[in-house]
């Protein structure tokens with residue numbers, strides 16, 4: 001008898017999970033399934049994607065749900081359309097032998113009237129994004145006042161994407177007697193706030209330590225100057241000819257720029273970020289899943305919900321602020337028992353930040369060098385030769401008509417010529433390229449890339465921030481969204497934004513402040529740091545005004561250019 005059977009799950013559910021090849025429960029399932037089946041309290045679970053958390057909440061709910069009742073009994077909220085579809089697909093496969101159970105996914109970017117029509121089927125389970133669920137509630141199309149289970153999946157992500165107001169509105173519509181199950185990869189202040197205000201007597205569980213590092217991931221880092229980062233990345237890709245990877249960036253702009261660079265150089269790469277339309281995102285993800293794309297350049301948020309299990313590499317093109325995000329990113333590789341490599345490409349002035357990540361996550365990292373032309377050519381040759389000599393080569397049925405007389409040529413010469421044909425373009429490209437020399441340890445913590453005073457000031461400020469943050473975190477941790485304001489302004493909860501206009505668009509502090517004031521209703525919003533760079537800007541505003549600003553500014557344009565505002569990651 002396996003553990004699933006011991007939990008007392010019904011035959012129909014056992015059969016369905018057996019079809020999926022689930023022999024034994026995962027760690028989180030062991031902690032969650034018996035608890036949900038035997039107790040009535042809420043659940044607060046610290047768990048990341050890939051732990052089996054969908055089955056952890058779905059199986060007990062499917063066991064307990066009443067298939068004869070025709071109202072919504074369970075509502076699952078999750079941050080993205082992709083995750084919504086994934087959960088919906090999983091629930092459909094767990095309930096495939098439960099003929100009375102119906103579920104429906106509702107999310108933005110698709111016709112709302114079609115989804116409202118779906119409600120006519122009387123699903124007992126609705127899986128939705130907070131925005132779309134809210135819309136449906138406002139229209140009176142969806143009733144959730146009878147639900148028994150409310151599941152908040154990836155709660156931290158929903159909150160950091162600015163869905164706090166929507167979540168609270170939804171929570172208020174649900175009955176007090178509901179059972180709330182909250183899953184989150186990180187326990188941010190905002191998540192704690194939701195748990196405190198809307199949950200009762202919750203059992204807290206954690207599926208493995210949050211910082212648990214998977215044993216089969218090798219962590220590497222390489223220090224490289226800003227201006228050499230793109231070529232460094234290119235060399236890393238070249239030195240790994242069989243690569244299937246995600247390159248993580250922090251902003252949409254950076255993501256697009258890196259993807260454009262790689263595509264122009266002829267790499268099988270594309271971008272995935274929030275500025276793309278839903279159809280564009282779907283196409284990119286499909287191509288990546290089918291491996292028609294080898295490298296996906298993505299923001300953290302956009303890469304969520306992408307269920308790909310066999311990545312060979314995760315590359316951190318930019319470091320995240322939060323060490324847990326670093327671990328989360330790295331955990332996208334080394335799945336399903338395979339080995340994986342995580343490579344952080346670090347600017348010299350990011351060493352402080354990287355050391356903090358290293359310390360907090362307790363990962364073992366080895367330093368690597370940007371591959372030289374010899375290393376790249378050797379790696380490519382090894383890859384090709386192992387393909388060439390692969391014993392599975394089944395050429396019997398493959399007939400060639402023009403096989404020439406090969407007696408005048410040695411095997412070695414033939415091999416060399418085949419390699420030459422294949423490697424010629426790489427060889428020619430690197431022939432006159434200077435290798436990227438490692439940066440001396442003394443030069444780290446500074447970046448002598450550019451002599452411009454403004455740039456240096458920007459970098460110093462970054463470094464100061466890193467140090468400040470480091471000290472604060474050591475003291476007991478004021479986290480990211482607290483103001484980093486050093487000019488004596490009021491301290492409070494600030495949201496940091498990334499804005500697509502900068503000095504080149506004639507933006508200055510006065511225009512930024514003016515823009516914020518014009519687009520926040522009521523009392524003046526507190527403004528924190530404003531950091532105007534050449535092509536974009538970071539600024540901080542009181543978090544209470546975040547939603548308003550996002551809604552309004554994204555509809556505006558400045559000197560003919562559409563404004564794009566997003567929460568900085």
Ligand code: AMP
Nearest residue numbers: 022024025026049050051052053054055
């Ligand atoms: P999740 O964390 O829910 O996204 O699940 C990650 C992956 O693990 C999915 O592909 C699931 O189908 C798979 N999975 C979940 N539970 C089990 C299990 N008990 N045994 C094997 N695979 C599982």
